[in-house]
Amino acid sequence: MKIYWIKAQAPRRVLALIKHLGIDAECIEVDLRAGGLKSPSYLALNPNGKAPTMVDGDVTLWESSAIMAYLCAKTGSDMWPVQHPAEQIEILRWLSWNDNHWSRAVGPFYFEHVIKPTFHLGEPDCSELTATMPELRKLAAVLDNHLEQRDFVACDRLTLADFQLASMACEWRHADMPFADFPHVARWLDRLMDIPGWADPWPARATGKQVPTLANA
Numbered sequence: 001m002k003i004y005w006i007k008a009q010a011p012r013r014v015l016a017l018i019k020h021l022g023i024d025a026e027c028i029e030v031d032l033r034a035g036g037l038k039s040p041s042y043l044a045l046n047p048n049g050k051a052p053t054m055v056d057g058d059v060t061l062w063e064s065s066a067i068m069a070y071l072c073a074k075t076g077s078d079m080w081p082v083q084h085p086a087e088q089i090e091i092l093r094w095l096s097w098n099d100n101h102w103s104r105a106v107g108p109f110y111f112e113h114v115i116k117p118t119f120h121l122g123e124p125d126c127s128e129l130t131a132t133m134p135e136l137r138k139l140a141a142v143l144d145n146h147l148e149q150r151d152f153v154a155c156d157r158l159t160l161a162d163f164q165l166a167s168m169a170c171e172w173r174h175a176d177m178p179f180a181d182f183p184h185v186a187r188w189l190d191r192l193m194d195i196p197g198w199a200d201p202w203p204a205r206a207t208g209k210q211v212p213t214l215a216n217a
């Protein structure tokens with residue numbers, strides 16, 4: 001199995017799941033600055049030119065939630081409960097909420113404070129976040145109320161919903177997200193950091209060795 005990744009939120013959750021489930025995979029960092037995501041060989045795997053992408057034998061998948069569900073099904077993990085449709089529906093509700101609402105509100109904070117420094121795109125422009133703040137606070141209140149009596153987002157245990165929703169919010173203090181005002185959200189995010197694979201999902205880079213990329217493919 002191969003996982004193509006860059007240091008961003010969608011690959012983060014896939015890589016965290018791989019570590020958490022102990023999956024043996026070759027994790028290949030794509031050289032974004034050298035145009036690796038737009039190389040013909042990469043676009044043949046993922047025509048969107050984004051990451052992550054998974055190749056497992058004859059199966060090629062893109063979109064992190066699909067990859068994570070595949071990995072759980074392959075390993076029998078109940079983080080995506082293949083044998084329990086009602087639980088799948090509950091998880092799917094939160095995956096959809098993330099993609100259609102939460103990530104759009106959290107995303108600008110993540111971009112300004114995490115993506116920009118990571119990929120050397122300039123200094124954060126906090127003025128860009130003013131318009132997004134009311135929507136983020138509204139959605140944070142929804143999630144905070146949901147988590148008041150819960151440790152996890154769905155099914156009373158760790159599921160793909162936690163990894164999906166937390167992927168752009170986990171660096172909330174650094175990214176100036178207002179979750180200090182939403183204690184149940186903050187508690188949930190901090191608790192996830194007790195999971196080793198989530199706290200440190202990135203593949204190790206061996207000193208003196210070149211990280212394999214598709215930049216020149």
